[in-house]
Amino acid sequence: MHFTLYANGSSKNHGCEAIWRSTLSILELSENEIFYLSPNPEDEVLYGNPVPSDRLIAANIKRSFVVRAVNKVSSKLIGRGLIPEKFDTSFYEKPFSQSAVALSCGGDNYCYGKAPLWLAAANRKAAEMGVPTVLWGCSVEPSVLKDPAIVRDLQSYALICARESLTYEALLAAGVDKNTHLYPDPAFCLGAEEGPLPEGFVPGNTVGINVSPLILRLEKDKGTALSNFRALISHILQNTDMHIALIPHVVWPGNDDRKPLQLLYNEFAASGRVCLAEDDNCLRLKGLIGRCRFFVGARTHATIAAYSSMVPTLVAGYSVKARGIAKDLFGTDKHYVVPVQQMTGKNELLEAFLWLYENDKTVRARLEEIMPGYKTRAAAAKEPVMQLVSGR
Known part of the structure; x- marks a missing residue:
């Protein structure tokens, strides 16, 4: 068969x-x-x-x-x-x-x-x-x-x-x-595999970030999505001791996460607290995402890697799948998904992250409670x- x-x-x-x-x-x-x-x-x-x-x-x-x-x-x-x-x-x-x-x-x-x-x-x-x-x-x-x-x-x-x-x-x-x-x-x-960590990655005190070219194409106003990620990274670096890991999850020619992530890395590398992860297979990438304290991502399966590793997660969403998965996990997509098409300023992502930051214990407890049965x-x-x- x-x-x-x-x-x-x-x-x-x-x-x-x-x-x-x-x-x-x-x-x-x-x-x-x-x-x-x-x-x-x-x-x-x-x-x-x-x-x-x-x-x-x-x-x-x-x-x-x-x-x-x-x-x-x-x-x-x-x-x-x-x-x-x-x-x-x-x-x-x-x-x-x-x-x-x-x-x-x-x-x-x-x-x-x-x-x-x-x-x-x-x-x-x-x-x-x-x-x-x-x-x-x-x-x-x-x-x-x-x-x-x-x-x-x-x-x-x-x-x-x-x-x-x-x-x-x-x-x-x-x-x-x-x-x-x-x-x-x-x-x-x-499953997940733990590989070598990028230089500057602090397990349990790093925010994983994934950006895709797709959300840049779907944004309502050109430049809004990257502006939101810039504002988020700036806030984390200025107001917390957390590090940032920029994590690609798709490396197709013409649709390569490393391109927008490289732009962000170039802007914030001087802080000494931002690293750009290398491409790897999905098992190693999940192992890396699972060692983050928070995750903010655009790619659906990067966020699924985070959810299933019990990492509090915020999604820069662009379709029904992001809203539906968040609703099924938490009963609502409010606070968990920021639709890219609705970004009009530069702080929508940051505002949602601040809620996640303040409620991280509750969110993590919810994931720990629901995830065994969900799997x-x-x-x-x-x-x-x-x-x-x-x-x-």
């Missing part, structure tokens, strides 16, 4: 890496039971994906340049594309033909505006080959459910495991309720997957 994991990014996004690592652990699968599809298989080798090379499939989604160009123009002029898009789905044939189930495990593929049409193409290919698909550990932006085509696509999954309640409730309300369940993100079950619930997502397999 084999499983295919697809629709996930490469492991240079350590959230994507955390997903495949924790999924193999939850489902208790060996590398020889997996086909893993990646847009850059060499990245999987770099970060230790154990799947053998003959099961590591390059997932190159090919689209017609002409069709894309025509549809881009027509969408601006009349609000829709003129030519139906077609995708090369041939690379799915080998893994799908040998798999009992296929897990679409890119958790936020339905989060950013109109969902990619290639997801629906993959679903159709799986249906043609008789392979049930699972939307695994997902968030779905409620606004995309206004599109009937996306609702139909979602209804075609044999199983959906929503990772937070805002998505779960939105799916049910849209009629995507055939086999839809609520389980926490699988990465809450990820158990995440691991229980194995049950409906195996029921799906056994029912074939």
